[in-house]
Amino acid sequence: MRSAARWIDIGLVAPATFHATYAGLADHQVANAAPILLWGRTTEHICLGQHQNLMAELAQPLEVPVLQRPLGGGTVWVDEFQYCFVLIVPLELLPGRPQEWFEWGLAPMLATYRRFGMEVELHAQDVWLDGRKIGGSGAATIGNCAVLASSFLMHFPIAHFVQCIACPTEGFRNWMAEALSVAMTDWQSHQSVPDESVLVKVFWDSLQAGLKWDFIQSALSADEVLARDAVLPELAELDASNGKRLVPDGIKLNARTFLTEKHDGTNWVRVLTVDGKFSRIMLSRVLSAEQLEKLVLSSPTIEALQAELILMMPLGEAEYWAALIMNTAFISA
Structure with missing residues (x-):
């Protein structure tokens, strides 16, 4: 009809x-x-x-x-x-x-x-x-x-x-x-x-x-x-106190792509995720391009990140940076 x-x-x-x-x-x-x-x-x-x-x-x-x-x-x-x-x-x-x-x-x-x-x-x-x-x-x-x-x-x-x-x-x-x-x-x-x-x-x-x-x-x-x-x-009337940031610590670029950055004192992490996986990672802690690429290729879990980072730095640092990366990254369900 x-x-x-x-x-x-x-x-x-x-x-x-x-x-x-x-x-x-x-x-x-x-x-x-x-x-x-x-x-x-x-x-x-x-x-x-x-x-x-x-x-x-x-x-x-x-x-x-x-x-x-x-x-x-x-x-x-x-x-x-x-x-x-x-x-x-x-x-x-x-x-x-x-x-x-x-x-x-x-x-x-x-x-x-x-x-x-x-x-x-x-x-x-x-x-x-x-x-x-x-x-x-x-x-x-x-x-x-x-x-x-x-x-x-x-x-x-x-x-x-x-x-x-x-x-x-x-x-x-x-x-x-x-x-x-x-x-x-x-x-x-x-x-x-x-x-x-x-x-x-x-x-x-x-x-x-x-x-x-x-x-x-x-x-x-x-x-x-x-x-x-x-x-x-x-x-x-724009109420600056109303609402919240749609993506905590970052922005949604499309349904599959998110860019986020989190600071912890003088330390910071920036992560680009695509389809729930790492696409690009940068830390304030100095790492080589090869080391950063290994992080990008790892699974987006704290355990996988720790396994890579422990080969690059002391255990305590590895645990800290793995947690900060995961807390920064927007990994959709």
Whole structure:
């Protein structure tokens, strides 16, 4: 059974206006309302997830505007080189479990990429192309609706992004830039960027085919404008004491890649993990490149690290550094 749906294009707007629009729309919808696809772009800003802490995540001070969205997920760079979309769907029209929302809601996005010849895959909440993340997503329940947001990433400015992130050392920042060049990609790295009208047509068709919706061009009603404007003051207030760092001692670069650094007095450890294994390790204690490589190749357990380190230093030191490495590394379950 097909459903009528609204396509609302708000063009290029300020960050707060964009985020307030989908939040206000979602909060204003009544049960059995038509689903909405909100389409638009926004000027550059850093966008935090709703549970993140401003002071813990970001460098201070920042010249780039910062906004905390009413959706989950981590720190993202958003600018006019992304085509953002938000699905605003009454809960009764959704798959039963929230874990299923991403597979359901992002399927038309995957179909769109494939129509352009890019064989993307869905990994949890992220879209991947050729082993790299090309898109993330966030979701929340607002009012009677589920809200699912993502974007078509035409260009990702790694250098700008890493300057915005709180980093314990410049070494950490440098590693982040290098790791992002492997963990992330964008549209222009694979083919020429299409005209917006061409992208919209393909995405529109993919949504209608995949979700069985029939779109009509729509706009915010007067009441929906008031609902949007009511949200704006909330978005303008950034509570620096709220939330926490999403990844303790570091940052998630994609679903498989984490960079962390922990300090213990003058001692420190920096670890890059990929797929739950060591990819790169550095210590403040001087070790040779060959010794560091042996640590990277070891199993990510304290016993395996101790077995390698005891060949490089006294037992007490080996136990200390093995524990500090394991306490630093983000090893997902």
